[in-house]
Amino acid sequence: MRIRELLFVGAAFCALVQPASAKTIAVSPGEGAQERLQEALIAAEPGDVVELAAGRFKLSDGLSLDVNKVTVKGQGGSVTILDFSGQQGAGEGLLVTSDDVVLKDFAVENSKGDGIKSKGADRIVYHKLRVEWTGGPLATNGAYGIYPVESKDVLIDSVFVRGASDAGIYVGQSRNIVVRHSTAVENVAGIEIENSFDADVHDNIATRNTGGVLVFDLPNLPQMGGHNVRIFGNIIVNNMTPNFAPKGNIVANVPTGTGVMVMANRRVEIFDNVIGENGTTNIMIVGYRFPFQDPKYDPLPREVSIWDNQHSRAGWDPKFRGGTEIAAAMGGSFPAIFWDGAGGSEYTPVIQDDVPALSLGLKDIAADTAMAQPAPLARATSRPARLPAIIMPEAMEAAIR
């Protein structure tokens, strides 16, 4: 290769690995906000910041970002508002499909479908965002507030989500996940980790949802076998909003008044939480009790450990078939912790909280809960080695410092 060609290729190579000097693209609300903001999200180059001014952006369609290493930043969740109440198309308010994106300091209101979705978006940061359906809990609200899916390294920090007709914060089919310092209010599920691996959910508040924190695994999905989830240091209280999910959705089966619900997951730790004022129960561990045909799917929860949680009142109004009868037999109240018995005694959760815990004795996951044969669960004397903490790549932590 001649020297001149070498120089050319070298220069092209540098251009490829070094982003051009980062710039800020400012966008204000007002006339033509939809097209101006969408064009900014398309024109942005890696390293750029799309800065949203304070005010209400009245949007007519979904927005999307497909450029790596872009930060979208407003002036705060109460002053920079992406208002999707006039949305005419797209399944979500904002869709992110690129890597290393930081979203912070703005709000998404009243999107017709999901609030913010990120798909296949690795190392995404959601920070100080508000996603809200302002009419409160309504079946006509969108499904998920914050919705990362099929992604590796997901950090959700200091967000507020209200009104989702499925889950406020939903992480699906992802791995290496932290959800922290966030608040979920008046959603069907406050925070849900589904078909995901390696997640820490800590120091959040989940209140006035139907269920506070859910850890689920479902069949017939590309990623199954959800495992290694830690739920700790959260306040999960008064999740008594009547279930307003449209029937057919899996969360429509979450009994009103559920604190934490683990379904068909493996290696889940629940510790150091404050959990109470949940009318069905504070902690529920169950199998996937629907018919399914998927040889790769495991419907049984296993290796669930529970310790050092602070419980207050629970179980005065259990909202599942047979619950009232069991509560009556136990002196009027359902226990703070229960396991459906799925799979039999070798799957017994390890429980070290000082509250009554019960097995429904439903070894067969096809059995009706009304056929329960309740038996107390003894306090465990030891528990398995703890799961390691989830660590985010340093650049993600730096992005919010």
Next chain:
Amino acid sequence: MRFVVPFVLAFAAAVATSAASDDPAAIAIAGPQNPATLSAFGFFDGGAERPSPRLIPYELRTPLFSDYAAKQRFIYVPEGTQIGADADGKLIFPVGSALIKSFGYPAKSGGLNVIETRVLLHQAQGWVALPYVWRADGKDADLRVGGTRVPVTFAHGGNDLSVNYSVPNKNQCKQCHSAAGNIMPIGPVWQNMAFPRAADARAIVKAVPSLARLQPYPKWDDSRTGSLEDRARQYLKVNCGHCHAPQGSASNSGLFLDGSATGAAALGIGKRPVAAGRASGDLDFIIAPGQPDQSILIKRMESTDPGIAMPELGRSTVHEEGVELLRQWIAAMPSNTH
């Protein structure tokens, strides 16, 4: 090794640029600048109704529904190059090619009011999708990467229908034209194509003789071309399969309508919704065999609410005829198949 790839790409780009001829289309297609106006490509001679004779027109036996818009489709290949195909009939276009698709509605005065023309450009680094919106005088179209909406009224089934027609933004182009994060053409599969100029088809078969052995796909609305099952599946493949594919935008749903499904659940039969939210419409299954009214798939096709409607993009009115086909298909399924 990871340094080698950008090296090769940079080199390929340099070669491609130097090889560009004085053909305006070649320069416009090669990038990296996106031409601000459609006329820069030279695909049309001063109006959408006057395509260049260099373009190869084609039609689809089963097309994607886009709010009853009429579509005009063209292929551009650089001088001296040839369209190829893989063993499945998927056409392969040389670098420097373009796919061009105009969308419009019949004008009261006759002819077609063309709203927009979308181009897919095969650049050295991959495909690029761009939307161009025609000016009021119809003489040229302007690049609108941010998309837009255009209110239109048109006659359908004896009535006037009004829709807020959506020109997709550049990212939305990719949402549908995406395979594993890269932009790809969707439509040009030999078995689903028809060429009004017989010589165009002959030239492609001459280059890829095996194409002659492939059976044409059914036309969704012509029962002489396939069984109910075949036509319904072909409709789903064309209208849903670009996202509902293992590498597509809806991969996370586990619902695969691109023809790749091996079991009933992956095709939606007896499958419970995952992330449908209120779009489930209080129903339990994507497809409830024998019961179209109990099938989420039908509910979502019959809705125009953005939080419910499927497909998510490019549809603000209901495709009544398509829904009817799928209703018949589901109704004909034995109800004990799950």
